[in-house]
Amino acid sequence: MSTKEQISALLLKSQSVLILPHIREDGDAAGSSLALALLLKACGKEAIVLYSEPLVPTLQFLPGGMVYTEGMELPAYDLCVAVDCAAPDRIGSRLPLFENAPHSAVIDHHGTNPGYGDVCWVEGSSAATGLMIYDLYIAMNIAISPASADALYTAIFTDTGGFRFSSTDARVLRTAASLLDAGAHHTKIYTEVYERVSPQGYLLTARAMSKTKMYFGGSVAIICLTQEDFIAAGEKTENTDNISSLPRTIDGVELSVLLRESKNGEIHASIRTKARINAAAIALSFGGGGHERAAGFTVKEPMDTVEEKLLAAIEACMH
């Protein structure tokens, strides 16, 4: 694994940088990537953030970035940076852009990151990749503009669940305070991210809650959302971030899983845990990864099979 110094040296010697946040961009992936692009521009570099798909409505207030389409024309770049991508598959169909770049780098905060790219800077102890980008600004002595502050605040605010997850430490709050000093619009960001839902998303949440199944004496909650549920609710996007943490709030539940069927038939699992059970360990056994309290994996198997295997894996963890 590499260091912050190695990353800043590589950034400084590059002229044109392509930045790739992870697929199904969340606030940390998008905010960290945009803030990195602004840092590079402040250093006189060219930088483009290339999304795998359009940002979800709750993040569309973030300015900048382009959406990748296969075969699109891109300006030449000498460095490609994967941001918040725990493993190469999180780069999705843009992976060739990363693999064929003259130089490649990774900036990530997932402890399960195996290390890939020429330079790979991973801090498993950071609550968000946004904190690492903030540290880069400080280390490289670049002033944080209000736009950078908004991007970084969004990254940190969303990855800590609005400063509620156990990952919220003094560093998170100190950094957030500095970002307010730098002009972050925290009320606007909170309202955009957490105080809005589409009527379809609202219906999908209702369906998800009514489909919650309890196991192991009420200590495990599992929701299976199929394509049928998305169609019935009229929800076109597959954004279920607001649903995955809900069952964990039920009294007695120590572990919850949202199994979501995507249009291509893959099953995506979002695992959330309270104390005792390590979500990342379970996700790893299915080829995924993540953090102790929040992890996930993707497999191409029938929903019932995934649920069965998952219950067996959870049972093994509980003993």
Ligand SMILES: [Mn+2]
């Ligand atoms: Mn993150």
